[in-house]
Amino acid sequence: xxxxxxxxxxxxxxxxxxxxxxxxxxxxxxxxxxxxxxxxxxxxxxxxxxxxxxxxxxxxxxxxxxxxxxxxxxxxxxxxxxxxxxxxxxxxxxxxxxxxxxxxxxxxxxxxxxxxxxxxxxxxxxxxxxxxxxxxxxxxxxxxxxxxxxxxxxxxxxxxxxxxxxxxxxxxxxxxxxxxxxxxxxxxxxxxxxxxxxxxxxxxxxxxxxxxxxxxxxxxxxxxxxxxxxxxxxxxxxxxxxxxxxxxxxxxxxxxxxxxxxxxxxxxxxxxxxxxxxxxxxxxxxxxxxxxxxxxxxxxxxxxxxxxxxxxxxxxxxxxxxxxxxxxxxxxxxxxxxxxxxxxxxxxxxxxxxxxxxxxxxxxxxxxxxxx
Numbered sequence: 001x002x003x004x005x006x007x008x009x010x011x012x013x014x015x016x017x018x019x020x021x022x023x024x025x026x027x028x029x030x031x032x033x034x035x036x037x038x039x040x041x042x043x044x045x046x047x048x049x050x051x052x053x054x055x056x057x058x059x060x061x062x063x064x065x066x067x068x069x070x071x072x073x074x075x076x077x078x079x080x081x082x083x084x085x086x087x088x089x090x091x092x093x094x095x096x097x098x099x100x101x102x103x104x105x106x107x108x109x110x111x112x113x114x115x116x117x118x119x120x121x122x123x124x125x126x127x128x129x130x131x132x133x134x135x136x137x138x139x140x141x142x143x144x145x146x147x148x149x150x151x152x153x154x155x156x157x158x159x160x161x162x163x164x165x166x167x168x169x170x171x172x173x174x175x176x177x178x179x180x181x182x183x184x185x186x187x188x189x190x191x192x193x194x195x196x197x198x199x200x201x202x203x204x205x206x207x208x209x210x211x212x213x214x215x216x217x218x219x220x221x222x223x224x225x226x227x228x229x230x231x232x233x234x235x236x237x238x239x240x241x242x243x244x245x246x247x248x249x250x251x252x253x254x255x256x257x258x259x260x261x262x263x264x265x266x267x268x269x270x271x272x273x274x275x276x277x278x279x280x281x282x283x284x285x286x287x288x289x290x291x292x293x294x295x296x297x298x299x300x301x302x303x304x305x306x307x308x309x310x311x312x313x314x315x316x317x318x319x320x321x322x323x324x325x326x327x328x329x330x331x332x333x334x335x336x337x338x339x340x341x342x343x344x345x346x347x348x349x350x351x352x353x354x355x356x357x358x359x360x361x362x363x364x365x366x367x368x369x370x371x372x
Contacts, residue, residue, distance in 0.1 A: 030359040034346040035311055037362070038338060040292050047328060048234065048281040049207035055276040056266075057173060057199035061086065063192045064166040069182055076180055080171045080197070087194055091167040098160035105153035112150055115143035175199040176272075203267045203274045205233060205245065207282045208260035213327075231265045232283040241280070243268050292334040294322070297347040299332060306332070309345040309352060311360055317345060319354045 071088040074080055122139040125131045178196035182188055233241035245267035254261045265282055267274065298308050306324055309317040322337025338344075345352065346363050 030315075030357060031352070032361050033348055033352065033358040034363045035343050035358075035360040036295065036298070036346045038292055038294065038334075038340055038342045038344065040290050040340045042290055046283050046285055048283050049209065051205040051207040051233070051265075051280050051282045053233075053274055053276070053278040053280055054204045054206065055175075055198040055200050056202045056204055057175065058196065058276050059172060060196050061169060061172075061194045063087075063089065063169070063188045063190060063194055065089065065163060066189045067091075067167065067187070069184055069186045069188060069194075072180060072182075072184055074177050074180075076177055076195075078177045080175060080177060082171055082173050084171045085168055086171055086177070087169040089167040089169070089188075091164055094160060094164040094167060098157065098164055101153060101156035101160045105150065105157060108146065108149035108153045111146040112143065115139070115146040119143050169194060171197060173197070173199055174201075198276045200269050200272055200274065200276065203269045203276075204248075205231075205265045205267060205280065205282055206262055207265070208255075208258065208262050211254050211259050211261065214261055229284065232285075233265075233267055234281040234283055236279050240283075241267065241273070243270075245282075292338060292340060293331040294324075294334055294338065294344070295346060296327075296330050296332065298344050298349065300349050308338070309349055309354075310338075311343040311345065311358070314357070315360055316355060316357045317352060 068090040069087060070090050073085045073088065080086065119136075119139040119142075122131065122135050126133055126136050175197040176199075178198065180195045182192070182194060188194070229247040231245045231247055233245060235241055245265045247263055248266045249264050251262045263282075294308060299306050301307070305321050307319050307321050310320045311317055320337065322332075323335045324332040325335035326333045343360070345358075352358065
């Protein structure tokens, strides 16, 4: 019996010695969790939108008739002026048509003169009652027919000259020539693409705004998308385009497929840095006034309500709901439920539970706003 009693007492002593050490480990081995302190501040958020950059004028230059390309008067990438010759097509058959039309006109004009002389003769004979009055009507009809043939011949000349003009393809405006797929001697059909001409002196940047974000701006009177709103263009390599642009117009309806509405900003392009078809981002600054902002990383939803973890004085976290006024990019604007000075968990909310004790690591809210 004594042996078993000593064994039980020894085991109890061992467990008693181990218990405080385990508790001490739980209290000291706390998770490092980033936290931020909420502040009310005059805030200007920069919001980025993916943009499609296009030339103010970009047209496809196509052949208006079938024929051979006799001469290419420009090169790819060349700057051209309005009216400058770009391509010369074969024109022999159209010159033949023009000569035929001019010959027809000369013949018709001669027929008119003959009909006029004949009509004068008929009038004299009718007055002398040598022939019947019906002959006068026939003479007048022959003169009208001859004059109609003159008009027809002139129309044929205009048509031939119009077709002949199609053989000289000229620039519709000042711009830069794109790739030229055909070479001299190539046979092209009507409608074939000869090249593309771009006017890059000013560029359009099209970007889409979701219906939800657009309505939030309108309802809160923030005016983020009004006409002449200054905008910044971020290029594909992350650099900022040196010249500012302005919002010029917007579409009249939301897209059925994407639920967004398109806006157009215009940017000057004196150094030809921007090219048609390039990509980038439109950056708009939105003045929010004095606002309380909560990072989106800090927020989680339960049954359509928004919650954050508020850190108490003892470094224990407590779930707290709040009502957002609007959502902008990476932040929620707080309407109610939170106040300035509240310390909340910045990120990692999915890894902690209500009532847990943490080791808070402060994050600088101002830096977060700048970076986003």
